[in-house]
Amino acid sequence: MKRTVLFVLLSTASILGMLWFSSFGTISYSLGEIFEILIGKSSGTASSIYLNLRLPRLLVAFLIGSGLAVGGNGLQLTLKNPLADPYIIGISAGASFGAVLSLFLREVSRVDLNMNSLAFAFALFSSFLTYTISRRGGRIPITTLVLSGVIVSFLFNAAVTFLVVFAWRNVITLHFWSLGSLSGATWNDVFKLTPVIFAQYGIFAVVHRKMVIMAAGEEHAVTVGVRPELLKFLVFFTVSIVSAVAVSTAGLIGFVGLVIPHMIRLAFGADSKLNLPATALLGGLFLVICDTFARTLFQPTELPIGAVTALVGAPVFIFLLRSKEVAKDG
Amino acid sequence: MVEPIQIEGLHFSYGKEEVLRGIDLHLKNGEVLGVLGPNGSGKSTLMSVICGIRKNWSGKISVMGDNLRDLSTKKLARIVSYIPQSFEPSFDLKVETIVSFGRNPHLKGLGNMTNEDYRIIEESMRLTEVYEFRDRPFSTLSGGEKQRVIIAKALAQEGKILLMDEFTTHLDPGHARRVGKIATDLVRAKGLSAIAIFHDINQAVEISDRLLFINNGRALASGKVWDIVTPEIISLVYGLKSRIMENPISGLPLVVFYD
Numbered sequence: 001m002k003r004t005v006l007f008v009l010l011s012t013a014s015i016l017g018m019l020w021f022s023s024f025g026t027i028s029y030s031l032g033e034i035f036e037i038l039i040g041k042s043s044g045t046a047s048s049i050y051l052n053l054r055l056p057r058l059l060v061a062f063l064i065g066s067g068l069a070v071g072g073n074g075l076q077l078t079l080k081n082p083l084a085d086p087y088i089i090g091i092s093a094g095a096s097f098g099a100v101l102s103l104f105l106r107e108v109s110r111v112d113l114n115m116n117s118l119a120f121a122f123a124l125f126s127s128f129l130t131y132t133i134s135r136r137g138g139r140i141p142i143t144t145l146v147l148s149g150v151i152v153s154f155l156f157n158a159a160v161t162f163l164v165v166f167a168w169r170n171v172i173t174l175h176f177w178s179l180g181s182l183s184g185a186t187w188n189d190v191f192k193l194t195p196v197i198f199a200q201y202g203i204f205a206v207v208h209r210k211m212v213i214m215a216a217g218e219e220h221a222v223t224v225g226v227r228p229e230l231l232k233f234l235v236f237f238t239v240s241i242v243s244a245v246a247v248s249t250a251g252l253i254g255f256v257g258l259v260i261p262h263m264i265r266l267a268f269g270a271d272s273k274l275n276l277p278a279t280a281l282l283g284g285l286f287l288v289i290c291d292t293f294a295r296t297l298f299q300p301t302e303l304p305i306g307a308v309t310a311l312v313g314a315p316v317f318i319f320l321l322r323s324k325e326v327a328k329d330g
Numbered sequence: 331m332v333e334p335i336q337i338e339g340l341h342f343s344y345g346k347e348e349v350l351r352g353i354d355l356h357l358k359n360g361e362v363l364g365v366l367g368p369n370g371s372g373k374s375t376l377m378s379v380i381c382g383i384r385k386n387w388s389g390k391i392s393v394m395g396d397n398l399r400d401l402s403t404k405k406l407a408r409i410v411s412y413i414p415q416s417f418e419p420s421f422d423l424k425v426e427t428i429v430s431f432g433r434n435p436h437l438k439g440l441g442n443m444t445n446e447d448y449r450i451i452e453e454s455m456r457l458t459e460v461y462e463f464r465d466r467p468f469s470t471l472s473g474g475e476k477q478r479v480i481i482a483k484a485l486a487q488e489g490k491i492l493l494m495d496e497f498t499t500h501l502d503p504g505h506a507r508r509v510g511k512i513a514t515d516l517v518r519a520k521g522l523s524a525i526a527i528f529h530d531i532n533q534a535v536e537i538s539d540r541l542l543f544i545n546n547g548r549a550l551a552s553g554k555v556w557d558i559v560t561p562e563i564i565s566l567v568y569g570l571k572s573r574i575m576e577n578p579i580s581g582l583p584l585v586v587f588y589d
Contacts, residue, residue, distance in 0.1 A: 080420040206440050213431050216419035219383045224487065225407035225435030269467075271427035 006267060007274045014285045021292040022050075022058045026299055052187070060185035060193060061291040062284035064246045065256050067197040069283025070276065071239040072257020074204050077211035077270065078228075078235045080218070081142050082262065082320055086123075086243045087254035089145060090152030094126025095119040095240070095247035096177045097156040097163075104163045116192075119244035126152050127236040179304030180251035182291050189249045196245045200238050205276055207231060212271050253306050255313020256283055262320060331359055332395040334491050334523040335380065340389035342372075342379055349375045350387070351547035355525075357491070362517055362524045363552075364538030366531055368568055372547040373527045374415075377495050380525070381412045394490065407435035411489035413480050413497045413513070419468060425479050426464040429455055432486030454485040458512055474505030481513055485520075492517060492524040499529050510537055535559060535582050543567045559583040 023029045027046055029037075036042040037050050068086060075084035086092050098119035105111040133148040134140050157178065164174050175181075204211070210231055213221045218228045246253065260283040268274050290308040297303055335357035342350040349372045357363050367373050378384045380391065382403055391398040394409055401409070411432070419428070432454070433447045455461040458478045463471070468479065477497055484492060494513065498506035514537050517524045528534035534541060535555050542552040545567050551558055564572045570587050577584040 077421070082420065209434065209437075209441055212423065212427065213434060215421050216417065216423065216428065216431065219378070220412075220414060220417065222383045222403060223381045223407060223410070223412040224431050224483075225404035227403050265421060269424065270421040271423045 003268050003272060003274055007278055010278055010281050010285075014281045017285050018058055018062060018288050021288050022054055024292055024296050025054065056187045056190050057182050057185040057291070058288060059190045060249060061182055061287045063190070063193040063197045064182075064250055064253065065260075065287025065290075066280040066284035067193070067200060067242040067246060068253065068256040069260035069279050069286070070197075070201055070204055071242050073261035073264070073276070073279050074211060074235045075239060075257070076261055077215040078232055079140055079145065080215050081140065081145055082323075083142055083146050083258065083317070085255065085257035086239055087153075087252065087256075088258060088317075089149035090126045090130045090156065091123045091236075091240055091243045092247055092252050092254065093153035093156035093160075094129075095123035095244040096252055097126075097159050098122030098244065099248045100160045100163050100177060104167050107167045115248050116244055119248050120241055122156070123240035123244045123247075124237060126156060127240055131232075131236070175304060176251045178252055179306035180253040180309075181302065181304050182250050182294070183302055185249070193245055193249065196242055200242050201276070201280060203234070203238050207234065208276055211235070215270060251304075251306065253287070253309055255309045255317065256287055258320070259309075259313050259316045260286055262316065333358055334394055335525070336390075336392045337380075338390040340376070340379065340387060340391060342375055342384060342387040344375075349547050350379070352389070353544070353547070353549045355542060355549060355552075357523050357525055358540075359523055360518075360521060361539040362514060362526060362537060364534035364541045365525060365527045365544060366534055366541060366567065367544035371544045373544055374495055376544070377412075377493050377525065377527060381410050381493055382406045404435045407487065407489070409489050410491045410493060411484035411487040413477075413484050413492065413494040415496045415499060417476065417480050422467040422469055424464070425460055425466055425468055425471070426451065426455070428468055428479055429460070429464075429482045429486050432483040432488075435487065450488065451486050454482040457485060457516065458482040472505075473501050474509055477501065477505075477509045478512065481509070481516070485516060490522055492522050494524060494526040496527050496529050498533070506533070531559070531564075531585050532577075535585070536580060555583055559585060 019031060019034055023031060023034060027049060029046070029050060033042065034050065037047045072085040075086065075089065076082055096119070098121055099115050101122070102113045102115040102118040105113055130145065130148045130152045131140070133151070134145040136144065160177055161174060164177070165171060210226050213224060213226050214228060214231060221228055261279055264275055264279045264282060268278055290312070291305055294303040294305040294308050333356055335355065337353060337355040340350050340353040341348065353376060365373050365376070375384065379387050393401060393406065398406070429451050430443070433443060433451060436447065437443065452461065455464055458481050460475065460478050460482050463475070468476065471479065480497070497513065498509050501509060510533065516522070526537060538555065540552060540554055541558050543550040543558070543563060550567060551563055559574055561572050561574060564570060564585065571589065572585050572587045575584050575586065
């Protein structure tokens, strides 16, 4: 009952919060103005700026935040590890390498490979790389997974640096890939992200029960009819697609998939029916808030959004590392 | 009627280390077969092979007449329920959630639970007396309560065969007796067949219809308790001297060890 009330509050807060946060920026809007723009009663430069720049950016932030949070939650349950997240276990770094590689090939050798596909291929590769490195006799110790993720991330980030400097002879574009930004978000990005994020949500909604079973132990999962390898592959595959599309759109954004599932578990419980929708909503809202800070704190200069999420996420990571969930296993 | 489990010449290795070296085992209908053996003798490995956790074994295993290799993970889980020694979920899960895991192999389509599933879950929780704390987080329960929840899960699974791996070892004598009784009463009431691994030979004698001794990955002997519990076998299995007397209360063999 309490959880239902909490969920209704969260849903309302997400919608109102999105509208409210979209009012800040180099041009400020009142909520009334935003409402008029949205129902098509207003025209002019201010309204076209809102519809073509601010609104798609708002939606992209929500979609990416939502997708990363749901993906992180899926990784944490299936790997039985509260510290798993696409950024920490190196999936995002793999995706960013793939994305930069496609740009590099276009620039240097005029080979045109789809950025999202290449990002996906390397995201999937890095997820299995981290997984293989950290697996010890059928178990994945929590801290080993994190260390392997750090190493895989280092490897791919270094490779990105090499490619960028080699092709463009500067390090300015590196900022986008290493710390992320939503400043170039367009409606095309919204259309590209929407099906991917919704597909992940749908798949995870169907396998949520199995993911919770996996959280209670892989061997035990077999005895109630779950095939762990198949489920892990499905989760890696799905999270890799989402990370690839997110990274191609906005660069590396860390910690969303770590912080949000943890907060939702505290409020709703890992096994609640509301867990998944609440994770999606709070993840979206969280990134919208972070992006608002990134846009407005030092305007007109923008902060990279990854710096904002890390400022919130790193302390949470430290807290989790010292918490009882991890202490049992380390 | 087909025997629930027939195993012939089962071999299994972890890498180069051969853990099971040709085990034969027959589980008869409606019996509790107690499995005994020293640490590292292969008891738990045997059980994990039967419930599908370990795959690369060789030999012949048939479960309810079907070759184990031909059964999918899901189908096997509908026949065999498993009660592990201990159970530690990584996140806080409610008691009812854990019991509901037992319904997973029965779910169809997109995996939604039906009213029938909820009814079975509730009944399983009432039979094991965990219904009162169904909404509590599993991690806040005592050892005895936790094992009852796991029994409820196995019950909700509705398998005809129950595998129990030292499921009372971590409990004090009072709780061990109570949990053991709940499990065996359910086996009898529901007409199940069970294999139970024991640490304590006297507990095994009380609960089992038949005993099987394993040592070094081989089945040494099996039979009814009075036929098989002898100082010779015990010295062979555990390397200990012992005297067998009649338990004045139950009339069953009582083993006393000495050096």
